[in-house]
Amino acid sequence: MNKKELFEIIKKKKSFLCIGLDTDINKIPNHLLKLDDPIFEFNKQIIDATHDLAVAYKPNIAFYESLGPKGWESLQKTVDHIRSTTNEVLIIADAKRGDIGNTSAMYAKTFFETFDFDAVTLAPYMGLDTVSPFLEYEGKWSIVLALTSNKSAADFQYLTDKEKNEALYETVLKTGQIWGNTDQIMFVVGATKAEALTAVRKIAPDSFLLVPGVGAQGGSLEEVAKYGMNDHCGLLVNSSRGIIYASKDEGFAEESRKSTLELQQEMETYLKNSGLL
Amino acid sequence: MNKKELFEIIKKKKSFLCIGLDTDINKIPNHLLKLDDPIFEFNKQIIDATHDLAVAYKPNIAFYESLGPKGWESLQKTVDHIRSTTNEVLIIADAKRGDIGNTSAMYAKTFFETFDFDAVTLAPYMGLDTVSPFLEYEGKWSIVLALTSNKSAADFQYLTDKEKNEALYETVLKTGQIWGNTDQIMFVVGATKAEALTAVRKIAPDSFLLVPGVGAQGGSLEEVAKYGMNDHCGLLVNSSRGIIYASKDEGFAEESRKSTLELQQEMETYLKNSGLL
Numbered sequence: 225m226n227k228k229e230l231f232e233i234i235k236k237k238k239s240f241l242c243i244g245l246d247t248d249i250n251k252i253p254n255h256l257l258k259l260d261d262p263i264f265e266f267n268k269q270i271i272d273a274t275h276d277l278a279v280a281y282k283p284n285i286a287f288y289e290s291l292g293p294k295g296w297e298s299l300q301k302t303v304d305h306i307r308s309t310t311n312e313v314l315i316i317a318d319a320k321r322g323d324i325g326n327t328s329a330m331y332a333k334t335f336f337e338t339f340d341f342d343a344v345t346l347a348p349y350m351g352l353d354t355v356s357p358f359l360e361y362e363g364k365w366s367i368v369l370a371l372t373s374n375k376s377a378a379d380f381q382y383l384t385d386k387e388k389n390e391a392l393y394e395t396v397l398k399t400g401q402i403w404g405n406t407d408q409i410m411f412v413v414g415a416t417k418a419e420a421l422t423a424v425r426k427i428a429p430d431s432f433l434l435v436p437g438v439g440a441q442g443g444s445l446e447e448v449a450k451y452g453m454n455d456h457c458g459l460l461v462n463s464s465r466g467i468i469y470a471s472k473d474e475g476f477a478e479e480s481r482k483s484t485l486e487l488q489q490e491m492e493t494y495l496k497n498s499g500l501l
Numbered sequence: 502m503n504k505k506e507l508f509e510i511i512k513k514k515k516s517f518l519c520i521g522l523d524t525d526i527n528k529i530p531n532h533l534l535k536l537d538d539p540i541f542e543f544n545k546q547i548i549d550a551t552h553d554l555a556v557a558y559k560p561n562i563a564f565y566e567s568l569g570p571k572g573w574e575s576l577q578k579t580v581d582h583i584r585s586t587t588n589e590v591l592i593i594a595d596a597k598r599g600d601i602g603n604t605s606a607m608y609a610k611t612f613f614e615t616f617d618f619d620a621v622t623l624a625p626y627m628g629l630d631t632v633s634p635f636l637e638y639e640g641k642w643s644i645v646l647a648l649t650s651n652k653s654a655a656d657f658q659y660l661t662d663k664e665k666n667e668a669l670y671e672t673v674l675k676t677g678q679i680w681g682n683t684d685q686i687m688f689v690v691g692a693t694k695a696e697a698l699t700a701v702r703k704i705a706p707d708s709f710l711l712v713p714g715v716g717a718q719g720g721s722l723e724e725v726a727k728y729g730m731n732d733h734c735g736l737l738v739n740s741s742r743g744i745i746y747a748s749k750d751e752g753f754a755e756e757s758r759k760s761t762l763e764l765q766q767e768m769e770t771y772l773k774n775s776g777l778l
Contacts, residue, residue, distance in 0.1 A: 246604070286600060286607035292577060292615045296570040318604075322624045323563060323597050324651040327523070330563035338569045347599050347624045349646055351653025369626055374601040376628025379676055386663035399656055 225314055225342055226407040231456040233279050233312045238492040240457050242280035244464030246287050253472045263298035268305050270468055273477035277488040280314040280460050281306055303339050314342045322347030322354045329357040336361045343367050348396050352403050359404050366409055368400045373414030373437050397427045406430045416443030421451035436462045449494035502591055502619055503684040508733040510556050510589045515769040517734050519557035521741030523564050530749045540575035545582050547745055550754035554765040557591040557737050558583055580616050591619045599624030599631045606634040613638045620644050625673050629680050636681050643686055645677045650691030650714050674704045683707045693720030698728035713739045726771035
């Protein structure tokens with residue numbers, strides 16, 4: 225899926241919502257626990273209830289990995305279920321992998337061949353060598369960590385190179401755009417504040433940004449839309465816990481749909497205000 | 502295992518060798534492919550043939566992940582086999598994970614609970630929040646990426662902060678030592694050149710360093726020992742392909758032992774020259 229196709233789906237669904245499948249066996253409804261694969265069954269019901277409102281799903285790989293081989297089976301079934309349900313979503317592996325050479329090629333194989341993901345989040349520390357094996361897959365995306373919103377993001381991301389006179393996260397944004405075009409590279413941008421988003425957009429005006437941290441993590445969707453949206457939307461805004469854990473009852477999927485619908489409707493307003501609908 | 506215990510094992514085995522289990526289904530001997538779990542069978546024979554000469558094993562997680570759920574089963578059996586064979590090795594997950602909050606906690610759970618690893622390699626981009634869940638496990642190690650030897654390491658690792666007047670990798674080495682003590686934190690240092698190793702040792706004199714890239718990747722073990730060794734050795738030097746793919750015949754494990762023995766004997770010389778034996 226390229227940038228243009230993604231924008232078409234955003235316009236059709238009137239949404240730039242990414243649903244994070246951070247599925248935790250300790251947080252899903254109790255009645256699912258007696259089933260063979262509670263994790264997959266939970267995801268399936270969430271997907272079935274929300275796929276017309278979301279433009280992306282983002283399984284958080286750590287949650288599946290922590291369950292050992294069985295977790296990877298649940299992940300496999302989840303990705304396959306999304307794929308068989310609709311072609312109109314981007315499936316993102318939130319894996320934050322970052323290695324080099326034949327190891328990085330193995331990670332690319334994992335997510336683009338063994339699993340049928342459209343995109344993978346990647347860590348930039350080792351530079352282009354991490355990303356290049358992923359770029360060889362046509363129609364697939366590398367989503368490079370640039371600016372994150374956690375407290376210790378300041379440990380390294382704001383260090384300012386004395387020659388370039390720019391912060392590390394700014395260098396990552398600039399360098400990432402040299403590595404690949406805006407059909408291949410997105411950036412993770414945890415900024416939900418006006419100032420930071422404006423700074424990011426100045427450097428990367430045309431790139432899609434994956435923005436975590438709206439909803440349970442407290443970011444403002446209005447600010448993100450106001451300062452982050454470009455002429456093809458350019459935003460995928462993620463919500464995980466606020467949607468998938470809306471209820472622990474048997475009707476949890478309907479409650480998730482309600483939470484999803486609220487976000488979608490708010491997004492529709494911002495898309496209209498920006499003249500994109 | 503703490504630093505002192507690791508040094509005892511190094512002295513006992515006269516070795517600071519880490520064997521990288523980058524086990525590739527396309528590179529292992531053909532006669533194993535008819536077995537139920539060729540990856541595990543290969544690892545088992547390598548481990549059985551080398552465990553008295555190596556102080557650490559380092560499964561490269563990408564290689565297991567790329568095989569889907571079955572790969573994670575092979576990994577599980579490999580770790581369990583090492584654990585049941587000997588207590589005198591460090592088992593390192595070369596995973597280069599890097600996330601925050603409950604996601605990072607899930608990764609820590611994966612490698613320290615679901616699997617019985619002693620150590621995990623971690624990416625520093627998001628700062629302390631990545632590492633802190635791993636530090637909560639007593640006797641376990643976080644091995645933080647500091648300086649790597651790949652070409653594009655220069656994309657970011659050498660950027661020099663204008664206030665600190667030090668390169669990013671130097672800031673990582675300094676900051677990592679604040680995060681935890683030298684029983685908790687090691688660093689990945691891909692340097693095999695005198696100058697770079699001297700610079701690293703100036704900043705991190707007491708830390709263990711995991712050094713990849715000796716052997717097939719061309720680094721000089723002699724230089725590493727000369728400029729990297731401290732009063733408790735402080736080095737784990739990895740070799741993967743040079744050992745595990747020494748032969749594709751039925752006697753591959755014996756050939757691996759021969760390659761391992763050569764490295765061990767060279768290491769014994771350097772340990773003696775440094776007065777540690």
